[in-house]
Amino acid sequence: MNVLVFCNAKSGGGCGGQVLSAFQKELGAECVFDLGQIKPEDVLSSPEVLAKAKSGLRLIVCGGDGTMTWIMASIDAVKEKKGLDSKRYRVSIATMPLGTGNDLSRILGWGGKFRSACLKAKPWLEEVCSAETKRLDRWLACVMPSAEHQHDASGIPTIPEVFSVHEYDTKPLGGPRHELISRGLHYTESFARYSEEMLIQHDQEMRSMPSLNDRPFSEASDTGKKFDRNFLQVIEEDERRESINIDNQQNLEENDNEKKNEEDDFSDQGEEDASSAMSFDDRGRALIDSHVVPSESVLKNGSTWRSYDGTLSNYISFGVDAAGAYAFHSARRAHPKRFSSRLKNQLLYAWLGLQATGGCCGCDGPPPELPAVLELSLCDPNGQWTKIQLPQGCRGLIVLNLQSYAGGRDLWGHTSSFRKPNDADGLLELVTTTSIFDLATKLVTTNGFGGHARRLCQASEIRIRLTTTIHMQIDGEPWIQPPATVHIKAIGQADVLCRSSSAGCCAN
Template sequence: MAKDWTICHAVQGKLFGSKEIVALSCAWCHEVYHNKESCFNPAKIGEECRLGNYAPIIVPPSWIVKLPNKGNFKSSIRVNNKNAANNAANKKRQTTKRNKKEEKKEPRAFIVKPIPSPEVIPVIVFINPKSGGNQGVKLLGKFQQLLNPRQVFDLTQGGPKMGLDMFRKAPNLRILACGGDGTVGWVLSVLDMLTPPIAPAPAVGVLPLGTGNDLARALGWGGGYTDEPVGKILREIGMSQTVLMDRWRLRVTPNTDVDSDHVSRSKDNVPLNVMNNYFSFGVDAHIALEFHEAREAHPERFNSRLRNKMYYGQMGGKDLILRQYRNLSQWVTLECDGTDYTAKLRDAGCHAVLFLNIPSYGGGTHPWNDSYGQSKPAIDDGLVEVVGLTTYQLPMLQAGLHGTCICQCKTARIVTKKTIPMQVDGEACRVKPSIIEMDLLNKAVMLAKRKHGRGDVQ
């Protein structure tokens, strides 16, 4: 591939009012030369481009095949005069069908035809511009500059499905999800729905732009993006380790043994039916729900990660005084692997029950005590850790303390007798009296783990 040269005269124009071209830059490898014979010569025009420092993860331009515009096809088959009348009649009928199809699906301007190469590990980037204040918008431009713009996708423009479909045949594919834990869950859920699935499954890395970013912490990508060079992140996502992560299915059915309490804005189901990070109900879900409703009402007040955490602390203090969920054990029944743990919840005075799939929760705290249980928790061990929390323990998690360890289990069954706030991976709502059954999905996802993780670094 020859270099794609672009010209620049901005510097000269500002300093001297001249429009003379000062430099030429390759749009792919970003090599820059002065427009002088001593620096740039005509021989460089046809020079082959090696795509620069990020060549192993860039989708080569040769993979992108532009589709011709409709009406530009030239048929090599001449229409006989006898068929002309039939073709004219068919054309009118086909026009209506074609217009209906075009309304449902916009035609693509290009397709991706990968050329297998062991040297290329393409990384497609999904960015949620709404995450992290204005960080997402700025990163979108940076990624498009460093990579092939066709491998960078704005999630607000139709979600991740189009990009995943487009690159489903790309060998050694990796994905970088830029956003909060909800963004990562979105990408993983769409991967689940692809038919046929991408094989082998691509590893998904995380650039944390959300508030808690607990999955990013567990995988070593840190607790929040702080202007780390994008190029460094791209190189590491291409070289990162791949790990498996359990995912848990939540099946919800109405509890017909009790009458609904008709709480306003209550739902028949949990926000998500697949858990990646954690599932909880009680006071912590109530705080998460209040945060979500306040942000929906006044989004301009929640454009700072620090301010968001301060709001969580404020709401936690309010519940510490009100103790709304002190009778939680009277409203729920908990069974894990067939054993009833409701009495243990009552004895511990739990105001919330938490099911952990990853070690990090609530912005980097560790509610589970690793010295408890049969084995040290892992994200691929087929076990979920069950922790009870009181309103007093919640703020103490930030100081490094733990909750009340209930058990490790493979299945769980929760029966609720009244409407209770619940959250799945940070997405919260009020759920009517229900029976919730949790079990392990019969598949795990591939995730990209940073070799030299930043852990809980903010």
């Protein structure tokens, strides 16, 4: 039987250890691996596994969507290193629901949550061996911090471990240079090449844009309105504080000579006021020029800059839902013992999400309205980019690959106005939400009541420019992202196993 099992013993509230024991008794320890102890790439590249993969190898991955995406990237890495194609390295994946949402497991028919039947190894193996193989779209998200965040600590924030960090120099001596700074769980050389292609495209577009210094100030001001006003206000406040501190320091040093310099001080103050009034437009323009279109100044100067990328198989989102997820994950990392059961986790997720997104009194304010801070563009088959207007009041944007979100909810729903979604059609579905209550309502009404989120569009390639700091998440892994350009592009497909019947050990 050409089957291998990957599982983390600590997953599923400790159920992972029981799963490992059950399958080791059926298959033997040489076919069952603990992801907490070994890297899947090392297993999948071993001579024994390479030999099995020639005739067709099936994997059972016990975990959530993130674990599945990790194994898919490991398969890509092995094929790339060994120079193998899909005919000489035939590996397909089934999933056992041991995560939180388990949306990929639901879509493929393996169930939405862990049950005692999952510990019956023999029926599971029989189901896996009879499962049908299908294709699943995979996507690469490349995040390129904007110019002003390239050389400070906030430019590369605390990002999920799935991301690889790259450093590029677009105009060094001897040609463009690319260096891998940090290797993430999803890294392969082909993904890095995809990122470079995105950089080249981004570079060409940015170089073709006129500099704000070449535009009339009124036009530059209009452009500046698209950027984060709060950020500019912070800068102005800092400048005023710095000016006050300097004045106070000078007053202390010159206190003994105050009378002597009184007339000079009065004269200087008058000149300074006149100078400030005359240079108001110049100072405002300088503020806008220092916060131009993300990455424009870096690319025009050919400076060294960093970006990071990772793959997704389920979704990537911006705004309100990511803010709620970030609050939950941060609390769980700080106090892991408090998150001890599935029901308790769900209640804490709801409460922390409300606090983080303006859903209750005494909490943080809601995330910003996205039309003011996020610019969305889609690429057509001819390579032409078109800007898409976000609906007013929108505070959340969710980009879907699967029609299963947050534990089986179909946010897109059924409609004849768009092409019917399919997780192997090379298209992503984009939906929006206005608040945490709007999202909660959609999650309830999509569960058998025919509801859906607000549909925006479908796309095969997406570019998003963020002009302020915002919450993001990729397949359930959230972080806080400073201003950046995010490029999402298809990177091929994976072979997954779709359960062929609705009865048996995997019933929902």
